[in-house]
Amino acid sequence: MPELLNGFLSGILIYTKMPIFYVLVGLVVLRMIYRLKRPAIRGVIGEWKVNRRLAKLGGDYRVFADLYVPNGEGGTTQVDHIVTSTKGIFVIETKHYSGWIFGSDRQKNWTQVIYKRKEKLYNPIWQNFGHIQSLKGYLNNENLDIHSIIAFSSDAKLKFKEPFETAHVIHANELNKVIIKFGDNVLSEAELKRINDLLEQLVFTDRLEKRQVKKAHLEFVKRKQFSQKPSKLNQPKVNASAMKSESNKPIPLAKLETAVTVEESANSLGDCPRCASELVQRRGKYGEFVGCSAYPKCRFTLKKEA
Template sequence: MELFFATLLYILKLKAFWFLVAMVVLTTVVQLQLPKWRGAVGERTIRKQLEKLGEEYRAYHDLYVEDAQYGLTQIDHVVVSKYGLHVIETKHYKGWIFGSENQKYWTQVIYKNKQKFYNPIRQNYGHIEALKSRLNLPNLPARSIIAFSNEVELKFKEPFRSAEVVHYRGLVKAIQQDDRLRLTDNQVNGIISNLDQLVDLPKEEKRKIKKTHLQQVRMKYSATPGKKVK
């Protein structure tokens, strides 16, 4: 009988050990995948928001455009209309966001943890320049918009001149209130025709482009601060 209970206790302990191991592995996987999941949810949210714009606007998502300086650049969203282009950089963050227009890096604060990230206004400026080059329109009327998750609290001390920084919920309003006519119908159609070529690429070519872009990003930002700030 003693042997029976000893064996049973051993089995229970063994099961408890493997349960703890499984929980540790699961927690690690969730922590690693959480930013990706947040990003996917955020992108779906933005797409649904842009669908509210109506037929006079044409939205493009996840475009890869050749950048003369850095190679391929990824543009989250581009909205084309007779009011010009609205180029949108999305940040699926939470916490407090600090920064200014001319700072190279901004800061995300969650409780006592601080994380630096590249100024998205500068980042989106590069996207706009790449679009101008591709479209061969150096004077292309394009407005930069930085859209943050509704979970963040924006702690900016000064207004921005070269971009508009909004929450997801304010994105559609930011685009619609910019209602000065800047492009003719022919110009809009020409831009749409050009960008459609990026969308209509074969799947295999798109995969190669994404892979190349990822490699370039890793090389470019290998020394970029993404560490905690003391």
């Protein structure tokens, strides 16, 4: 037995001296890292592709990416992309989802279907409406001509039954075509310069400063989420099936703006710091918590403070 063990160890030592051993170990480690960080890597690559595509718009357009815009409530809202020009302002919410996507202007929750699994996602049009309202407040111009664009990755199959009236919901490869179709000037050069100067103040060149702003944003989202959570004491009992049906019931377009204003603050929780997917409220065996919509690929959670 000792001789067998010595032979085994000697064999391992021989293999460890071969370059191919370290190559194989490196490949295994890289595979493990990729599987763990896949959602984040996918999000980074997706944002890079969008930035590269928007850069082809030309000199008449200015592109801002990943901005934290003050929301007037002591916190910020995270905006994926803002494109400015004399033709208007375009606020873009990117979604790096796969599968079939179902939804409409007026539904609170959309549905993502991957094979037989269904997941709910908060209506990205409503989410982007909140971004636009914060942007108008920061730019001090409520009458600003801003266009809402929801851009899904090519992995998503958009299965919408009716056209959208309050936003452009497209694939990311259609972004430039949608933007350049607005050909009339609606902003003066002076107003455009003022807007660009204000947005420039939200651009961070220092990575540490950017991380601090991102951390403060997540802390604000967490505080607001749990402060708005209603107490279970003295709450009337509600039929669960009726409540579920009501939550997905379309609302009239005339009430959309009011509904979005209320629902956005309560349901749009920002983006996951690990993979840039949407944060959503979930329920586990220990109660409710905020987690990443990309679960189980991404297991980021925000724990309630004691």
